[in-house]
Structure formats: C-alpha cells, structure tokens
Amino acid sequence: MKNSILVLALLYSLSAFSQKTGSNSYKIDLTNVVDDRVKVTVDATLTKLGNSPDGKYRFNFPATIPGTYATLDYGRFIHDFKAFDASGKTLKVSKKKNTYSIKGKPAKLEYWAEDSFDAKIRKNKVFEPAGTNNQERRNFLLNAAGYFGFFEGLEDLPVSLEVNKSPSLYGLSAMESYSYGNTQNFYARDYHHFLDCPVMVSKPDTTSFMLGGAKVTIGVFTENGRELSRDIYKQVETSMKAIEAFLQGDLPVDNYAFIFYIKDHTEFESLFNGSEIKIGTIFKALRKLAGKGFGALEHGNSSVYYLPDFGGTTVLDGMADVCIHEFFHILTPLGLHSEEIGNFNYIEPKMSKHLWLYEGITEYFAGISQVKGGVITKDEYLTKVLKGKIRSAARYPTKKMSFTEMSENVLDKPYKKQYGQVYQRGALIGALLDIRIMELTQGEKDLHDIILTLRDKYGPNESFNDDEIIEEFVSLVHPDLQQFFDSYVTGREELPIQSYLAKVGVEYDRNYVGPLIAHPVNDNDVKRSRLIVGQKMTIKKVGKNDFVGFKPGDKVSILDDNLFSGPQALQPGETIEISVLRDGENIQLPYIVRTVEGTKSHYIREAKDMTTAEASLQMLWFSN
Numbered sequence: 227m228k229n230s231i232l233v234l235a236l237l238y239s240l241s242a243f244s245q246k247t248g249s250n251s252y253k254i255d256l257t258n259v260v261d262d263r264v265k266v267t268v269d270a271t272l273t274k275l276g277n278s279p280d281g282k283y284r285f286n287f288p289a290t291i292p293g294t295y296a297t298l299d300y301g302r303f304i305h306d307f308k309a310f311d312a313s314g315k316t317l318k319v320s321k322k323k324n325t326y327s328i329k330g331k332p333a334k335l336e337y338w339a340e341d342s343f344d345a346k347i348r349k350n351k352v353f354e355p356a357g358t359n360n361q362e363r364r365n366f367l368l369n370a371a372g373y374f375g376f377f378e379g380l381e382d383l384p385v386s387l388e389v390n391k392s393p394s395l396y397g398l399s400a401m402e403s404y405s406y407g408n409t410q411n412f413y414a415r416d417y418h419h420f421l422d423c424p425v426m427v428s429k430p431d432t433t434s435f436m437l438g439g440a441k442v443t444i445g446v447f448t449e450n451g452r453e454l455s456r457d458i459y460k461q462v463e464t465s466m467k468a469i470e471a472f473l474q475g476d477l478p479v480d481n482y483a484f485i486f487y488i489k490d491h492t493e494f495e496s497l498f499n500g501s502e503i504k505i506g507t508i509f510k511a512l513r514k515l516a517g518k519g520f521g522a523l524e525h526g527n528s529s530v531y532y533l534p535d536f537g538g539t540t541v542l543d544g545m546a547d548v549c550i551h552e553f554f555h556i557l558t559p560l561g562l563h564s565e566e567i568g569n570f571n572y573i574e575p576k577m578s579k580h581l582w583l584y585e586g587i588t589e590y591f592a593g594i595s596q597v598k599g600g601v602i603t604k605d606e607y608l609t610k611v612l613k614g615k616i617r618s619a620a621r622y623p624t625k626k627m628s629f630t631e632m633s634e635n636v637l638d639k640p641y642k643k644q645y646g647q648v649y650q651r652g653a654l655i656g657a658l659l660d661i662r663i664m665e666l667t668q669g670e671k672d673l674h675d676i677i678l679t680l681r682d683k684y685g686p687n688e689s690f691n692d693d694e695i696i697e698e699f700v701s702l703v704h705p706d707l708q709q710f711f712d713s714y715v716t717g718r719e720e721l722p723i724q725s726y727l728a729k730v731g732v733e734y735d736r737n738y739v740g741p742l743i744a745h746p747v748n749d750n751d752v753k754r755s756r757l758i759v760g761q762k763m764t765i766k767k768v769g770k771n772d773f774v775g776f777k778p779g780d781k782v783s784i785l786d787d788n789l790f791s792g793p794q795a796l797q798p799g800e801t802i803e804i805s806v807l808r809d810g811e812n813i814q815l816p817y818i819v820r821t822v823e824g825t826k827s828h829y830i831r832e833a834k835d836m837t838t839a840e841a842s843l844q845m846l847w848f849s850n
C-alpha cells in the first residue's frame with residue numbers, strides 16, 4: 227500500500243512538470259498526387275511554440291527511425307517547403323540536411339512529400355518497409371518520418387493527423403483512428419508513437435483473429451489485385467498459436483496489425499516454376515530486383531512487410547518465418563529497450579550496444595517457439611534452423627569486433643556491413659545464453675523468464691541504461707553468467723557452440739571426421755549419371771568394390787536424406803531394400819547398411835548417450 231501511494235505521488239509530480247500544452251497537428255491530402263508528391267499542412271498555432279532566443283524555429287525530418295539501423299535522411303523527400311506567420315506572410319526558410327530553419331515564428335507550414343518507392347536515389351536508399359508510397363487512388367504507405375517533421379524538443383507533444391482521401395480507401399494502422407467520408411483522423415501519444423504506427427491507405431483486404439486476448443489484423447495491398455489476407459492468415463495461423471503458447475497467453479499488446487505491401491513480379495513466374503528459363507528473363511529479373519528492400523520492419527503494435535509475388539504460392543513461402551520474427555519484437559526492443567531507442571534522437575541518432583537483445587534474441591525466440599509449440603520437430607530445428615545459423619555465423623569476423631561494438635557503431639563503416647550477423651550470430655548468442663541460464667539455475671529459469679522479468683520492469687515506455695543492462699541481466703540469473711557476456715557479447719571470443727550444445731545432449735562438430743552412414747550409391751564404388759530424371763538416377767559404371775550388386779543401366783529411385791542423418795537415420799547392420807528399374811522390370815536390391823569414413827562440416831545431431839542432467843535440460847529447452 228505504501229508503495230503504490232508513493233508511485234501515485236511521483237506520477238502526479240512528473241505529469242505536472244511535463245504538462246502538455248500544445249500538439250503536433252498535420253493534414254495530408256491524398257486526393258491530389260502530383261509527380262509522386264502529396265501536400266502536407268502543419269497548423270503550427272496548435273503547437274504553441276515558445277519564443278526562440280535566436281528567432282529561428284527548426285523543423286526536422288528524421289535522419290533515421292528505430293529498427294532500421296541505417297541512415298535514411300527523410301528530409302531528401304521534402305519539396306517546396308513554405309512557412310507563414312500569423313498574418314499569412316511568407317517567412318524566410320533555409321535548409322541544412324534534414325532540418326528547415328524558419329526565420330520568425332510560423333503559424334502554418336506547407337510542403338510536398340515525394341515518395342521513396344519511386345525516388346531515383348542510390349545512396350542510403352530507404353528500406354521499403356520504412357519507406358513511403360504515393361499512388362493515387364490505389365495505395366499510400368505513410369511512414370510518418372517521410373511526411374511529417376517536428377519542432378526540435380517538442381517530440382513529446384501529442385499528435386493528430388487528418389488524412390484527406392478517396393472514400394473507397396481506408397487507412398490501416400495500430401493508431402487510434404476515426405473515419406467518415408473523405409476524412410480519417412489519427413491520434414498518437416507523441417511523435418515517437420506516431421512514427422511507430424505506420425498507416426497504409428488502400429482498398430481494404432483484411433482478415434482479423436484473436437490471439438491471447440489481442441485482436442490481430444492482417445491487412446494487404448497487392449499490386450496485382452490478388453486478395454491474400456485470408457491465405458496469409460492460414461499460412462501463419464499455427465505459428466501464431468505456437469507464439470501464444472510460448473508467451474503463455476500473456477501478450478503484451480491488445481491490438482496488433484500486420485501490414486503487407488506485395489510487389490508484383492509475376493512476370494518472372496517461369497523462373498520459379500521451372501517451366502521456361504530464358505537468360506533474358508533472368509537478366510531482366512536481376513535488374514529489376516537489385517536493390518529492392520524486400521523484408522519487414524517491426525513496431526510496437528504493428529509490422530510492415532514489403533514482399534515479392536512471383537506467382538503461384540511463392541509469395542506465401544517463408545511468410546510465417548518473417549511474421550514470427552517481427553511479431554516477437556513486441557518483447558524486444560519494443561517492450562524492453564535502452565534510452566537510445568526509448569528517447570530516439572532523430573537528428574543525430576545514437577545506437578544502443580544491444581542488438582544481441584533486440585535482433586538476436588528475437589530471431590532465436592522465433593525459431594525455438596516453433597519447436598516448443600510443435601510446429602517443427604526437434605530434428606528440423608537442429609539440422610535446419612540451428613545449423614543454418616551456425617553455418618552463416620561462421621562467416622562474420624568475431625575476432626575483429628565484438629557484438630556490442632558492432633551494434634553501437636552500426637551506422638558507420640566498417641560495422642555497417644556486419645549488421646546481418648544479428649540474425650545468425652545474434653540468434654546463436656540467444657540459444658547459448660538460454661542453455662547457460664537453464665544450466666546455472668538448474669532448470670529454474672530460462673531466457674524467456676529473464677526477458678519477461680525485465681519487460682515487466684521496463685515495458686514500452688521506460689528505458690534501461692545501455693551500460694547497466696548486462697549487470698542487471700546477470701543479477702537475475704547467477705554471478706557466473708557475467709563471464710558469458712564478457713567473453714562472447716562484449717568480448718571477441720568464438721562462441722562455445724560445441725561445449726554448450728553438449729549440455730543439452732546435442733553433439734556438434736565444426737569439421738567432423740569419422741564414420742558416417744554410407745549412401746548405397748554416392749558412397750559406393752559406382753558411377754552414376756549426374757542427371758536425375760523422374761526421381762531416378764542411372765548407374766553408368768560398377769566397380770569391383772560395389773557392395774550392393776548394381777549393374778550398369780540400373781535406374782535407382784532416389785533415397786530420402788533423412789535416412790542418413792537425424793533420428794530416422796539408418797543404423798549399421800540394418801537391411802533396407804533399394805528399388806531399382808532393371809531392363810524394364812522393378813526389382814529390390816537389399817543393402818546391408820555400412821559405415822564409411824568421411825568428413826562433414828557443421829555436423830549436428832542428438833547425442834546417443836545422454837546424462838540425466840543433459841536429458842532433462844534438453845527437455846526443458848524443447849518444451850514450453
């Protein structure tokens with residue numbers, strides 16, 4: 227009781243200090259697109275600007291926005307900027323980078339915003355999910371940074387936006403909004419919240435569903451007019467249920483929007499279904515696709531996707547993976563972040579050191595939640611997801627820069643190029659950290675518990691100190707965890723993949739040399755044609771050490787890869803029948819499974835003999 231009174235008193239005094247008197251009020255007219263540009267009006271009387279000591283008022287467009295980790299300079303897209311005083315007189319304006327300096331107190335601003343989708347720029351191209359699109363009567367992607375600036379120091383004022391649009395279009399956003407006729411009004415807590423809630427204005431193709439008490443909406447615009455929201459829902463449904471189970475029904479949001487812009491590339495369909503492959507089509511495809519920022523960007527209550535449609539079901543392939551990743555960002559950084567993100571500096575952005583937490587753990591949770599929820603098997607997780615991460619992570623220069631150094635400097639060379647490792651090495655850091663936490667707490671806690679504890683403490687509106695979070699994290703687990711951060715996160719040591727996976731009963735070798743199950747064709751003393759026709763390969767020559775009994779001309783049905791690794795793998799001494807078409811007749815040749823000395827890179831498999839401790843940690847790792 228005492229505590230809550232104290233908190234109330236504190237809240238009261240805080241709100242008295244930060245009393246909000248004005249608001250940022252914008253109008254945008256989407257009914258009149260001229261040269262890919264739309265007109266924006268700012269009512270600066272509502273901002274209640276104080277008196278500037280030097281008589282200048284600075285109106286800024288963001289240099290970048292959270293989550294993109296790249297310089298975007300949105301000021302480049304603003305044209306014909308005009309400022310007027312209360313009597314309607316034009317004020318002098320000068321521009322430097324993303325900032326307009328206005329001489330005298332403005333009452334009204336007017337300017338035109340060009341879209342980034344069609345802008346002919348090469349340097350610091352805007353990643354499409356953070357970009358803007360002005361396509362009359364069809365689609366507008368309003369990432370606020372590309373349209374709406376702010377007066378320096380007034381980012382905390384509430385925001386209102388009035389959109390003038392055709393009545394057949396509707397703006398989908400996580401922001402509160404009201405629509406009537408040609409107008410839709412949006413409201414945000416402050417400028418940060420406004421930028422965190424992109425709006426896509428288009429003809430509605432939406433599907434909604436409930437998840438852990440939250441209303442989730444999938445909204446889609448496709449350039450070719452395909453209705454996809456229902457198909458996307460079906461594609462992500464089981465994965466979303468797995469997330470719900472992983473979060474134990476405790477979703478930190480009550481509404482969420484998946485916003486999709488689907489680019490039409492069906493002209494290249496033949497490249498994907500193999501019906502006709504022409505060099506010309508390939509070159510055309512490469513030219514058209516080069517520099518396209520296919521991908522997604524996360525926000526607190528929404529995420530924006532810019533994905534290609536190559537015809538057929540290609541647009542849905544892999545859709546679940548990217549949706550899960552973005553959705554998990556509601557934990558980090560959106561529910562747990564440092565000052566650098568919480569109080570984002572749009573003019574001179576400062577990056578946080580903790581991309582291992584924001585991107586690494588998000589990507590790790592995206593994968594592990596799917597095993598825990600039964601969407602993929604433990605073997606698929608190990609041999610596909612985890613192995614893929616290990617293989618790609620090995621390409622990054624651990625010894626040259628630590629993960630935290632890379633994060634902090636990610637806007638600059640040479641760190642910029644190393645950003646991609648957040649999804650590989652970052653996810654592996656998540657996996658190993660999870661294992662170490664379970665080990666140190668004897669299964670009492672896991673990574674998910676620690677993240678939730680921190681999320682409950684900080685949440686979307688409080689920020690942690692960038693220099694103190696590791697210490698706090700360690701204090702929630704065990705003092706020995708400090709060494710993990712010192713060596714692998716802030717330090718430059720190679721990740722201890724083999725020894726850590728061993729703790730959960732998984733064997734891993736970077737370069738394995740030893741017995742492997744012999745493939746009856748590939749590891750045999752026979753030569754086969756390289757071409758596989760109708761799922762069959764033809765034996766061309768048979769050597770004297772052949773151990774199956776092939777004859778030249780035999781057509782051998784190809785064998786399932788799972789027979790050679792994973793839990794269904796063959797055991798030495800076992801006999802299997804191999805189907806062979808010989809002289810037009812189907813026959814079966816018995817193969818007594820043998821081993822062959824061989825090498826394999828990044829060989830990962832479940833250990834045959836596990837200690838009880840290893841087995842129980844493995845069980846914890848793979849279940850919710």
Ligand SMILES: [Zn+2]
Binds near residue numbers: 551552555584585588
């Ligand atoms: Zn991400």
